[in-house]
Amino acid sequence: MTTKEQHGWIDPYEKIWxxxxxxxxxxxxAALTVASVAFGIQVPVPEKRVDPNSIAQDANSPFSEPGLRELGNGKYEAYLVGQTWNWNPKEITVPVGSTVTFFITSKDVMHGFMIWNTNLNIMVIPGEVSRVTITFEKPGEYPYICNExxxxxxxxxAGKVIVE
Incomplete structure (x- = not known):
């Protein structure tokens, strides 16, 4: 046995690494803690579960009639369904300064939902409702696409959010 083995030495390079x-x-x-606490950045998590086979048939589900719902005070909820290469609805119109909470689900396979020129990007998984909120400060068209x-x-x- 060498002296290193007897004393449990760690090589100096190993100590550095x-x-x-x-x-x-x-x-x-530390960066994750600061981002989540100080800046309020949150990782999107599934809102709830739904049966992807009966989304359209369930009259109590907001996904049976996807679209935009006004809540008042510049707040909106948008319910979107992704299915076989289509977003429903394909177009949403809101006023400048509106805060929109998107509730998104899929009927068939995994999709990605991304709005161009924003930092909104979320996975859309069949059977789960993904929720994400964004405020549209500038007028214009904001295309949304499936990026998965x-x-x-x-x-x-693809579809678009029109901000007037």
């Missing part, structure tokens, strides 16, 4: 790894880990945890490959007609899966 272990220290670097710990510093990076602590830095990442979902089959042969994936490129046609």
């Amino acid at each position: 272990i220290t670097v790894a710990i510093v990076v880990l602590v830095g990442m945890v 490959y979902c089959g042969i007609g994936h490129q046609t899966m």
Whole structure:
């Protein structure tokens, strides 16, 4: 046995890399904590579960008639359904300064929902309702697309938010 083995020595380079790894880990945890607490950035989580096979038939479900609902005071809820290369509805119109909460689900396969020129990007999973909120400060057209490959007609899966 060598002296290193007897005393449980760690090579100096290993100590450096272990220290670097710990510093990076602590830095990442600190960044996530600051982002979530100080800046209010939250990771989107599923709102609830739905039966993807009966979304349209359930009269009590807001997804039976997807679209925009005004709540008052510049707040809106938008219910969208993704299915076979189509978003329903394909177009939503809101006034400038509106805060829109999107509730999105899928009837068939996994989709991605992304609104161009914003930081809104969320996964849409069959059987789960994804929820995300955004405020539209500038007028214009904000196209939304499916950014998760979902089959042969994936490129046609688009719509837009019109902010007037």
